[in-house]
Amino acid sequence: DFEQGVPSKEFPHYALTGPEGGCLTEKKEGGTFMRKEASPADCEKACTKDPACVAFETGPNNHCEMHHEPVTAAGKREGFRCFDKLKVHTTTTAMPSTSMSPEMVAMSDRVKAQRDEIVARTKELLARAKATGASPEELEKLEDMLKQDMARLDKPLPTSPAELVKEMELLSGVIQKRSESLEAQLSMERDLVSGKTKPKKPGKKDKERLAESMKEKQDKLKDALKKLEEKEAQLKAEGKMDPELQREIDRAKGVLGNALGQFGKIEAAARSENGTATIG
Numbered sequence: 001d002f003e004q005g006v007p008s009k010e011f012p013h014y015a016l017t018g019p020e021g022g023c024l025t026e027k028k029e030g031g032t033f034m035r036k037e038a039s040p041a042d043c044e045k046a047c048t049k050d051p052a053c054v055a056f057e058t059g060p061n062n063h064c065e066m067h068h069e070p071v072t073a074a075g076k077r078e079g080f081r082c083f084d085k086l087k088v089h090t091t092t093t094a095m096p097s098t099s100m101s102p103e104m105v106a107m108s109d110r111v112k113a114q115r116d117e118i119v120a121r122t123k124e125l126l127a128r129a130k131a132t133g134a135s136p137e138e139l140e141k142l143e144d145m146l147k148q149d150m151a152r153l154d155k156p157l158p159t160s161p162a163e164l165v166k167e168m169e170l171l172s173g174v175i176q177k178r179s180e181s182l183e184a185q186l187s188m189e190r191d192l193v194s195g196k197t198k199p200k201k202p203g204k205k206d207k208e209r210l211a212e213s214m215k216e217k218q219d220k221l222k223d224a225l226k227k228l229e230e231k232e233a234q235l236k237a238e239g240k241m242d243p244e245l246q247r248e249i250d251r252a253k254g255v256l257g258n259a260l261g262q263f264g265k266i267e268a269a270a271r272s273e274n275g276t277a278t279i280g
């Protein structure tokens with residue numbers, strides 16, 4: 001039977017927020033959470049091990065949500081239950097002692113976990129974007145985002161309860177945005193697999209970047225070929241060239257020449273489609 005704030009018989013370290021229904025925040029929203037497939041017992045274990053997890057939600061088909069912001073009520077979804085981690089809500093009152101209280105330690109651990117989770121989600125976003133052929137601009141934006149997230153890991157932790165609460169709220173917002181971006185990415189991937197949408201065709205800027213990249217590769221290959229030819233001439237002048245070494249040099253020159261030809265064709269095609277002249 002449901003009793004508000006009383007440890008549940010199933011999970012003594014948690015209290016049900018309602019007789020039935022999913023987790024809701026004070027604003028009657030789902031809040032920030034991470035969804036996974038797990039049994040109720042495994043879901044509880046995962047939430048207990050995660051300092052950032054303040055509640056977990058269970059439901060049919062191994063439904064498990066680990067919530068990262070306070071929940072106060074349960075929704076009306078049949079078959080779902082919301083378990084609130086006991087003693088998770090903290091005070092913003094200044095501590096008279098200079099040593100950290102258990103509540104401060106718990107909040108600091110949660111901030112660290114939130115920062116780590118943001119980095120993990122951004123890395124996943126970047127990897128998925130690369131795998132699905134995102135544009136260079138999109139990838140650059142995600143890479144810059146990841147740099148900012150990584151820099152946040154080294155940022156000193158807040159030193160007061162009020163600052164910690166403010167930081168947790170800020171990070172919860174970032175996590176929510178990453179969750180929405182991941183959901184959009186996953187939806188796009190599902191559409192690609194099902195054939196509902198086709199991969200995006202490269203735009204003008206994409207082709208320009210490709211052409212410039214191919215030209216840079218050609219310049220490097222030309223430089224390598226020039227050095228190889230100079231070395232070849234030097235060995236011949238010094239009388240150190242033998243048939244086997246000559247064959248190896250010829251083979252290397254052939255590989256470099258073939259690569260130059262391929263990169264040149266790609267560059268020419270990219271510039272031709274964009275209506276720009278090939279740079280010699």
